[in-house]
Amino acid sequence: GAGVSQSPRYKVAKRGQDVALRCDPISGHVSLFWYQQALGQGPEFLTYFQNEAQLDKSGLPSDRFFAERPEGSVSTLKIQRTQQEDSAVYLCASSLAVLGATSYEQYFGPGTRLTVT
Amino acid sequence: SQELEQSPQSLIVQEGKNLTINCTSSKTLYGLYWYKQKYGEGLIFLMMLQKGGEEKSHEKITAKLDEKKQQSSLHITASQPSHAGIYLCGAHLWGFNKFYFGSGTKLNVKP
Numbered sequence: 001g002a003g004v005s006q007s008p009r010y011k012v013a014k015r016g017q018d019v020a021l022r023c024d025p026i027s028g029h030v031s032l033f034w035y036q037q038a039l040g041q042g043p044e045f046l047t048y049f050q051n052e053a054q055l056d057k058s059g060l061p062s063d064r065f066f067a068e069r070p071e072g073s074v075s076t077l078k079i080q081r082t083q084q085e086d087s088a089v090y091l092c093a094s095s096l097a098v099l100g101a102t103s104y105e106q107y108f109g110p111g112t113r114l115t116v117t
Numbered sequence: 118s119q120e121l122e123q124s125p126q127s128l129i130v131q132e133g134k135n136l137t138i139n140c141t142s143s144k145t146l147y148g149l150y151w152y153k154q155k156y157g158e159g160l161i162f163l164m165m166l167q168k169g170g171e172e173k174s175h176e177k178i179t180a181k182l183d184e185k186k187q188q189s190s191l192h193i194t195a196s197q198p199s200h201a202g203i204y205l206c207g208a209h210l211w212g213f214n215k216f217y218f219g220s221g222t223k224l225n226v227k228p
Contacts, residue, residue, distance in 0.1 A: 004159070033216060035218075040221075041220055041221070042121075042123075042205050042207075042218035042219050042220045042221045043160070043205075043207075043218045044218070045215045045216055045217060045218075048214055048215055048216070055214050056214040056215050058215070059215065091159060091160070093160075099209055099214065099216065100147060100148075100209060104148060104165075104209070105162055105165065106150075106160075106162065106207075106216070107162070108152075108159035108160040108161075109159050110157075110158055110159045111157075111158075111159055113157075
């Protein structure tokens with residue numbers, strides 16, 4: 001079956017440009033996470049959605065970062081006025097269960113590699 | 118993240134050797150997860166541990182969660198080149214609505 005998909009897979013943006021990264025979770029999945037992964041590091045939490053509700057956005061690095069999931073399925077991570085330090089792989093993960101459930105298991109997309117020049 | 122400390126950072130072993138990767142949390146774990154990542158790809162779920170003392174195995178990979186639920190180890194028996202990649206521990210911590218990851222262990226298995 002279809003897994004989590006992300007688009008675009010690669011994005012090159014000039015400093016100051018706005019970008020939008022898309023995540024298509026597995027159909028019916030309640031939970032959705034966004035992570036930022038710098039080269040050689042583990043993923044860093046950005047934000048967590050349960051259906052359309054954004055339960056935690058404390059990991060967003062600045063107010064230039066904004067995420068939404070208006071209908072509880074597809075999610076978009078938007079970065080305004082991109083800076084070089086935004087260069088990273090952005091990973092999306094979804095789960096059928098809510099965070100904390102004993103059956104909780106995340107499925108990851110392939111990521112979007114953002115390079116800001 | 119600072120909440121999860123993973124060691125070693127990198128590991129090179131000869132094919133057939135055993136190895137262990139450790140993950141220590143600064144806070145009480147609600148669930149501890151192990152993932153594998155290949156360069157340029159997403160994370161692949163290996164196993165999840167929730168109860169203190171729990172141990173799970175999949176093929177030649179065994180993961181344990183200690184009784185106090187703040188430390189986990191991943192053990193690979195008779196390593197093969199196919200085991201090469203980056204191993205990441207991840208955790209849901211009590212009282213937090215987020216998910217944390219360690220910095221990863223890069224494993225290289227020499228044929």
